[in-house]
Amino acid sequence: MAEDLVLDTAIRDWVLIPLSVVMVLIGVLRYFVSKLMRSSQLPDAKALKEGQVIIRARNLKSGANFIPSKSFRARRVYFTNEENGLLYVPKDQAQNAQAQMFSDPNMAMDMMKKNLSMLIPQSLTFAWVNFFFSGFVAAKIPFPLTQRFRAMLQNGIDLSTVDVSYVSSRSWYFLNLFGLRGLFSLILGEENAMDDTQRMMQMGGFGFDAARSLAVEKDSLDIIQHDWALPKMEQRAEEVLRKLLR
Amino acid sequence: MVGAAEEAQLNRLETQVDNGGGGAWEYLCHVRKLKARRPDKVLKHGLSILNNAKARSNLGAEEWTLYEQVAIAAMDCQRLDIAKDCISVLSKKFPGSTRVGRLEGMLFEASGAWADAERAYERLLQDSPHDQVIQKRKIAMAKALGNIAAAVEYLNKYLEIFMADQDAWRELAEIYVSLQMYKQAAFCYEELILCQPTDPLYHLAYAEVLYTMGGLENLQTAKKYYASAINFTGGKNTRALYGLCLCSSAINQITKGRNKEDKESPDLQSLVAEALVKDYKKKAPAKLPLVTNTLKSMKLIS
Numbered sequence: 001m002a003e004d005l006v007l008d009t010a011i012r013d014w015v016l017i018p019l020s021v022v023m024v025l026i027g028v029l030r031y032f033v034s035k036l037m038r039s040s041q042l043p044d045a046k047a048l049k050e051g052q053v054i055i056r057a058r059n060l061k062s063g064a065n066f067i068p069s070k071s072f073r074a075r076r077v078y079f080t081n082e083e084n085g086l087l088y089v090p091k092d093q094a095q096n097a098q099a100q101m102f103s104d105p106n107m108a109m110d111m112m113k114k115n116l117s118m119l120i121p122q123s124l125t126f127a128w129v130n131f132f133f134s135g136f137v138a139a140k141i142p143f144p145l146t147q148r149f150r151a152m153l154q155n156g157i158d159l160s161t162v163d164v165s166y167v168s169s170r171s172w173y174f175l176n177l178f179g180l181r182g183l184f185s186l187i188l189g190e191e192n193a194m195d196d197t198q199r200m201m202q203m204g205g206f207g208f209d210a211a212r213s214l215a216v217e218k219d220s221l222d223i224i225q226h227d228w229a230l231p232k233m234e235q236r237a238e239e240v241l242r243k244l245l246r
Numbered sequence: 247m248v249g250a251a252e253e254a255q256l257n258r259l260e261t262q263v264d265n266g267g268g269g270a271w272e273y274l275c276h277v278r279k280l281k282a283r284r285p286d287k288v289l290k291h292g293l294s295i296l297n298n299a300k301a302r303s304n305l306g307a308e309e310w311t312l313y314e315q316v317a318i319a320a321m322d323c324q325r326l327d328i329a330k331d332c333i334s335v336l337s338k339k340f341p342g343s344t345r346v347g348r349l350e351g352m353l354f355e356a357s358g359a360w361a362d363a364e365r366a367y368e369r370l371l372q373d374s375p376h377d378q379v380i381q382k383r384k385i386a387m388a389k390a391l392g393n394i395a396a397a398v399e400y401l402n403k404y405l406e407i408f409m410a411d412q413d414a415w416r417e418l419a420e421i422y423v424s425l426q427m428y429k430q431a432a433f434c435y436e437e438l439i440l441c442q443p444t445d446p447l448y449h450l451a452y453a454e455v456l457y458t459m460g461g462l463e464n465l466q467t468a469k470k471y472y473a474s475a476i477n478f479t480g481g482k483n484t485r486a487l488y489g490l491c492l493c494s495s496a497i498n499q500i501t502k503g504r505n506k507e508d509k510e511s512p513d514l515q516s517l518v519a520e521a522l523v524k525d526y527k528k529k530a531p532a533k534l535p536l537v538t539n540t541l542k543s544m545k546l547i548s
Binding site for chain 2: 045048049052053055056059060062063064065066067068071075229230231233234236237238240241242244245
């Protein structure tokens, strides 16, 4: 490995630059396609209400000591009673929640759209890169790196003797795929730059399980000990006034 | 609610813009962000941007937000012609949009065409039944027409879903107070206290409702809430001080001659009276004799 590899300038002109340009263009295109396909879904009343109930229950939990205990108890019963309490979810319904989510065609459709808009172009570009540009060195970075970077930079070349600072074309594709987020946020605006890494993460935990968080709130409301803070306030007010009058 | 620092910044920007120092767009953004209501200024500076084609195109997509802002400001100032122009521009750009439809409804309202406004809102609600702003407009309209019962009904319906909406609770509380339905008002104020446990104004309002309801238990509770309002304001709220005086004198009257042992914190009332006297001595010495006489008649100072 004494002498350097000489890279043809044609590689720069026909691989490196086109690849980057294509990646950017695909990112932009995908943004517009997903914008077109995004259905503006109306939030349904139940989900809205559940969110609000949770906020209100949390408020009740954190502010419980500021209202008289009679009022607190009335509210707690309102939230947690087992007949029609807001936070109470019947057993059978709780189990169905997950299934319901899947059976809801709108939601499934939406998810599919999201995934398709991500998967199709990605697999197409990957196939394209693989087909045309696989297995050769496309660029060299101007500083040395340790062996550990080999997997990152020389994907597709199984040569252990090539210096690590050379980047294979397939790795260049991956670097672009994950590294263009900053550029997209410049082109498309801050919040629009949803890069692939994020999307992949989102795929994992979609939707939130309303029934479960309702149950959690219910339990924590149930165990609250009400300790009215106001009687102490009189003493504190006294202190405040004493200080004021001094 | 606007924080003091933010308001100071807003005022600074306003004087800067008023004196021709530029930054009109920043000012307008600020107004929008803080939801401040300064329609005259917004109308003036917003129009100056909208009438300047170059400045307008510099805004890019924000241009339409500005149109909306100016339209609402114009309605506030009863410049319905301007509002109409803005809205027609918007509806040309976004045909069939709910947000523009809302503005049209508001224009009907501003020009007093209540039936038309009602119809417009109903139509919009059919498309998006959970639009908070439209529901609030309907409530406001019912209130403006003096149809308080309908306003209460709408508000209750609204709060059934959006039960974490503080402003709605406050509105409902105030309406209930105006209808002398104190029990319901007290419930609303409790809800507000839960949302903002350290806001002295809610404590004060709750105490006032309790005091108005009367009865020993309520009075004692009211006194506690007055005390907490004093605590949170550092004794600077005159209304809370007076409230506490009234409460303790009322309690004293009820418990007079009865069991003396649970007579709580006699210190507090005299302290409050003293604080009041001191306050008046400093800020309004002319009214001082009046205050001392009143307090004397309540047997709070000697």
